[in-house]
Amino acid sequence: MPEILGHNFIAGARSAAGPQRLQSLDASSGEALPYSFAQATEGEVDRAARAAADAFGAYRQLSPLRRAEFLEAIAAELDELDDHFIAIVCRETALPSARIQGERGRTSGQMRLFAQVLRRGDFLGARIDLALPERQPLPRVDIRQMRIGVGPVAVFGASNFPLAFSTAGGDTAAALAAGCPVVFKAHSGHMASADLVACAILRAAERTGMPKGVFNMVFGGGVGEWLVKHPAIQAVGFTGSLKGGDALCRMAAERAQPIPVFAEMSSINPVIVLPGALAKRGSAIAQELAGSVCLGGGQFCTNPGMVIGLRSQGFSQLLDALGQHLQQQPGQTLLNAGGLRSYSAGLEHLQAHAGIAHLAGQPQAGQQARAQLFKADARLLVESDPLLQEEVFGPATVAVEVADQDQLRAALLGLRGQLTATLIGEPDDLQAFAWLVPLLEEKVGRILVNGYPTGVEVCEAMVHGGPYPATSDPRGTSVGTLAIDRFLRPVCYQNYPQALLPEALRDGNPLGLRRLVNGQWREGAI
Template identity: 50%
Template sequence: MMFTPHGKHLIAGEWVETDAKFVNEPAHGAPSSFSMGTVDLVDRAAHAAEDAFWSYGYASRKDRAAFLEAIADEIEARADEITDIGCRETGLPEARLNGERSRTVAQLRLFAQTILKGDYLDVRHDEALLDRQPMPRPDLRMMQRPIGPVAVFGASNFPLAFSVAGGDTAAALAAGCPVIVKGHSSHPGTGEIVAEAIYAAIQRTDQHKGVFSMVQGGKREVGTALVQHPIIKAVGFTGSLGGGRALFDLCAARSEPIPFFGELGSVNPMFLLPHALASRAADLGKGWAASMTGSVGQLCTNPGIAVVPTGSDGDAFVAATAGALKEIAPQLMLTSGMAEAYRAGKERFENRNSVTPVYTSESEGRQASPNLYEVTADAFLEDHALTEEVFGPLSLVVRVADGAAMPELARGFEGQLTATVHMDEGDTDLACDLLPVLERKAGRVLFNGFPTGVEVVDSMVHGGPYPASTNFGATSVGTMAIRRFLRPVCYQNLPAVVRPEDLG
């Protein structure tokens, strides 16, 4: 089915049009016009969210779970239309959009089940010790409470799973926090139809209409107004290091600083240990090529660096990777701006004498073809620019003298979302030396796999030390994501007649 956007903002249950417009840049089909966001719309949405918090923030877990389930139902009811507009706007294949929609729906349902269980509240009780000397101990109870309205910035590379009803929104709503989404301008039509699904769920479950609003587009002052609005108590963001750092600084500069949960970038290094290379260099090379070029390399977990020992086994791995890359046809990137940034990243590598091209290709327009380069460990550590993410199918081989040099090289990396170890039985001692270093560098450490693909489960951590994310104690994927939008409250000598039901 064909979805035709109306191009309006959703502000506390009203579809609002503004005079200024912007036009999307679909990969297929005719462009559509959308109303431009304003500072006034942000203010209206924020006040509506604060008003909604006094009912939604104190609603039962059962009611909030029903709301999350209703959002999932309404998204599924629009499945074909969501896939259609998503494919038109982003150029992503139908299978990818269907999979991302399924993940988004499953995530909403998982969070619903999580809050019904109640474990996330971390309820604690220390009974009074009235006879304790020299002073009695009061009755103390503690649980997690929602922090208030949350701002969420939609991601460019995940039009569903990290955008309007994605992980940040689902986690905040599960916690009891109203949400204001700033939709991403690269897929506003997709954002609009998902917002329609959320609004239908609001009506179906009789929620306060201020529990969700979406502002589309707008200049920089719209995002600034959102993160600096005194009603907003936290921000969720997935995007570039530069944009995220600017918003992070704005949050910190407020008269009341607030947490900024930003995912900003990662090169996700892989360490190929000697025995693993000796036994399966070709398979590892082919696997890496497939992982680095999946979704045109536009994934936050794209493995952009492989650390490989010098020698014939390492040479075989590099050759197998290059051979596999030659078979991959040009692919359409999400936006023309991303394609331009990808070409600029390639030029950055081409202009360095320390870098050796292994396989290069030309990319034109919105298309991107893969590129592979090689550098010595010493040159890599001396040039910080080589550690910076290139968003797209470009990767770098870092050659170390031998496996024993890997732990020291690993210490030179900044924070990462993931780090991967490929090992066989003979690599155990080296892996044991490497693991403590990687634990300090990454939120997820993988063995004998590739990091693209993030499971939405209780144990997942999608975050890491800066600059991978701005809060190393948090995750944007998995049920622990809800904790970002909660804070502990202790109740002392709380009378039973006013005790919240969740405290027991």
């Protein structure tokens, strides 16, 4: 394993121009770890963004197969990261080693999945309208279209996924797949982990002959603003708080050239438990739900922060049982001290609200987070009370008991945009409540039936997105292969000679793509 230098990664080299060093901390004890990191200067951020811009032309023009080889080389390097690496990530995040081992596999798997997308080639969106010289009243000339990368992408790592949503995480994989060099802003919560992963990416880049500057990484507070405002940056990927995401969106919109920001921000992920399921398996649901609420210290974007049911003995029993499970949960160390402060503040806001009652959960004490269950008056949801809509990042959930189907509808209409919504129901429930499906479709990015929203599969059909404030742009996803679309834009070639056309659009179809030719999907040459 390489030494953890703690220098910024710029154009394939390391740089520590400024005087300030940042310390990596043990998440459990708060002690300083023996790693420190060079706070990037404005000049270094500028150089990193320029390095990405310099790499863009060559990198985006590599064949998709060459980019696939790069992603696969990154995957192989990630798989090689050893137990010592795992131990460092665990110390920085207080996450258990089994989770980090799993996340390492998820992260390399994600790279390989995007490599498959590159090999398949449909992300190029190749379209050809052949010339119609005889058309009346005017002939049509030859017109072809494909998608290219938007340019250098700034990616902000998430606190809660030190691997899968950080340095070599989903946004980085999607951007690199799209042909966009990356400038990554390391999260302050796991800088040593980030350093080791960035070294792995650089090894892969060297091994596969990628242009210098295809991947860059900067450390430090405040560098994000320089990055988002840098003229070379053409898009932003972010996973974090609503406040942080909103601020980046504002900065990006106020640039001389505004750029898109794909921010995954805040979701309370309602779980709706229907009567038949309550009657048949309420006790199992309480246990499963408690598990989902507490998984990973509740530090998932898809944590079920709201449980909704129709007023009934069954729902009261569910809440009793859920409360008992949460009451019994041991304290959990969160990712960092800031996370614990936010969680405690979120609980205090809920506790202070007249329409919200505390049902279960041991008092917060010391450095660990305790699971909590609250119950809110359904009218708060109907009236879109902002407090109820705020994500409390940690092992807490709020129950909402509605009087009847009408109030259920009104309550759900009062919800803001969400990453997920979940229906727990028996077949009869789902038939009786079929009206929920179209309503939820308009509110969320993913609807689950008889499952729990934590655990986001990385696959072709996943959507980890949704209407604001779940994300800043509901037309994207940050998990799954459709994530590549965020970083692509179409270019049209009119009346081009064959030799000048990109390979994807040549008559002979050397990339073997399926293309839309004169409005029909066709394989092979023209």
